[in-house]
Amino acid sequence: MSVKYIAKSSAIASRLLGGEMMVMSSADSTFFTLNPVATVVWQAADGVTPLSDIVADHVCAEFEVDAETAHRDVERFVEELSQHGILLVSETPIAGSATSPTEAA
């Protein structure tokens, strides 16, 4: 299985509000509300941490879910957001990605 890296697109706006992560595409105003697992993956999407490490270190560590189920669910979520251009997916590290201050708050 190849290594995957994920990063947030620069053409999005996002904010953690009342414990929910809201993400909007600047291009077409598509709007997503992320569940707690997806929020953890989103926050860890720094472009340099392999997706498998994000699942192991954040999803499996913070939620009561087995590794196989977590990988399957995260892959599905990553594919959906990447189709909307909100997440970037690459087999090599993605330079220049960063977490916005409003997400970190």
Place this chain on the structure above:
Amino acid sequence: MNPSYQITVEIGGMPILLHTQDDSFRQLLARRYAGFVDSAAPPRFEFDIELTTPSRKAPDEEVRVEIRQGTWWLRRGDFRAQWNPYARRGRIRQSANPYSIDSVLRIVHTLILAQEGGFLLHSAGAIRNGRAFLFSGVSGAGKTTISRLAPPDVILLTDEVSYIRRVDAGYRACGTPFAGELARVGENCSAPIGSLFFLAQGPENKIEPMANAEAVRRLMRNILFFTEDVALVDNVFQSACEFVERVPVQRLTFAPDSRVWQMIG
């Protein structure tokens, strides 16, 4: 040298000085913006208006708003405009009609407000007991109806577009001359916002809470915005989230009859 006439239109406490070489057009603007003209207010921005012959292009052609090297370029079938916020000056080319300048002013105000944490919202607005209440929703949801049903003690700010400014830790709603079906210009005054209601019509009057995500989603759908500029879209999105954090956003279902106002204010 051609004579120059000017008029200051102040909406949301934001005076904009308009220069024209046509006195009849100045008079048209004075009538259009009656109640929002303040010749004493020092202008924040100035625009030179160059009048042209009417365009054959349809005014409902999609509006384009882009920033290039610090200057905003606004374009639609019936107008061309450019505005440099740092120089505080701009230029508008249009024919002598009130609709084009109205659209330019709306766009310019959305751009100003986006930098200041505010926005224009597709909603009716009214003041009661010192607080402003906003009524938003899709066309047909009841903005005009609820405005018509308002009792005499209610001050109507607008039945179409609310001007929302961030002030300290809260928000104020200001009246606008941007009228909807009532064709009635709002009062030029403001008040702190007590609540934003998203309207629905139903068999009985009721107010229900709305989840944050739904509130932001519906708010973004009703904020007037004309550019895909990433930084500005992000500003507006953050403003919508902060608004939802600070102002009660609820769902208001109404019959519709005037008893709905017993629940407001």
